[in-house]
Amino acid sequence: MDTPALDRTGPTPLHAQIKTWIEGQITSGAWPPRFKLKAEVDLAQELNVSRGTIRKAIADLIADGLLTQTHGRGTFVSPHVVEQPLADRLVTFSEDLISKGVPFETQVIEQAVVPAQGRIAALLRIAPGTEVFYLRRVRLVEGEPLILLNNYVVYARCPGIEQFDFTMARLFQVLEDHYHLRLENGRRTFQAIAANHDVAQRLAMAQGDPVMHVEQQAFLEDHTVIECSDIWLSGDRFRLVAAVSRPGRAGLGMTVAVVPNDSSPPD
Structure with missing residues (x-):
């Protein structure tokens, strides 16, 4: 491991210098995503600093999102995090990945024409039993599952859509x-929820791990609903970003609603 040349007499604290050095290791690719750092005591010994100095540098990098720490396992370089803007445009998650230059792969789990039931029929504003196109996929980034999608589309508006290759x-x-x-x-x-067994299996995480669930409806220009979906995003690789403004000035508004503590995903 290349060690930094620490200035022990200058005004910059040692923990800040070590933080800058670790940032350089990450941004250069020398320490790739999920790279495991040495134990704090070992780093302190190699850099000839106190363990508290190492702990402070690591804590700052965890706060910045560059490192993650798991009790009993150690400290790791964070995987690339995908940011989703809380915007006033209907941009799909795949379009957002493409715009950011993030390569991804799509795996189709199931696609079929099925009758709409219960909640899905209500979201699509159609009678129960009406045919919908059901599409279930996983988006993978860097070979790891990031997004699980269940889409439902009013089939009468797109007959034959089940023939497309959605990979x-x-x-x-x-x-x-x-x-x-x-x-x-x-x-x-x-809504932030705990992953059930199925979602956890699809996103390669433990049951009960945090996921972001998104319920979506898409409308045509005549205000009819064409699509609804349930989307689950891996909690450790997704960040929701909002641009907000003060009241009385143009900008995006944001409403926060308190919901019951029910961690189970939708039916």
């Missing part, structure tokens, strides 16, 4: 380009 095609792109449907706007509800 390559993107759902909204097919609706707009092939079926000439204009998706005007949408509604998303975000």
Whole structure:
């Protein structure tokens, strides 16, 4: 391991110098995502500083999101985190990844024409039993599952859509380009929940780990609902970002609602 040349007489604290050095190791790729750091006591010995100095540098980097720490396992370089803006545009998660230059892979778990039931029929504003196109996929970033998606589309507006290869095609792109449907706007509800067995298995995490659940509705320009979906995002690799403004000035508003403490995902 290359060790830093610490200035022990200058005004910059040692923990800040060590923090800068670790940042350089991460940004240069010398320490890739999920790289395990040496134990604090070993780093302190190698750098000839106190363990408290190492602990302070690591704590600052954890606060910055560059490192993560798991009790009993150690300290690791954080995986790349995907930020989703809380924006006033209907941008899909795949479009957001593409715009950021983040490569991803799509695995299709299931796609079929099925009758809508219960909550899905209500979200799509159709009668129970009406045919919908059901599409279940996982998006992988750096080979690891990041997003689990269950999409439901009103089948009468897109007959034959089940024939598309959605490992390559993107759902909204097919609706707009092939079926000439204009998706005007949408509604998303975000809620942090605990992963159940199925979600945990699909996202390669432990049952009970935190995930962000998103309930989405997409509307056509005639205000009818064309699609609804349940989306689960890995809690340690997703960050929701909002740009807000003071009252009376133009900008995006944000409403926070307190919901019951029910960690189970939707039916």
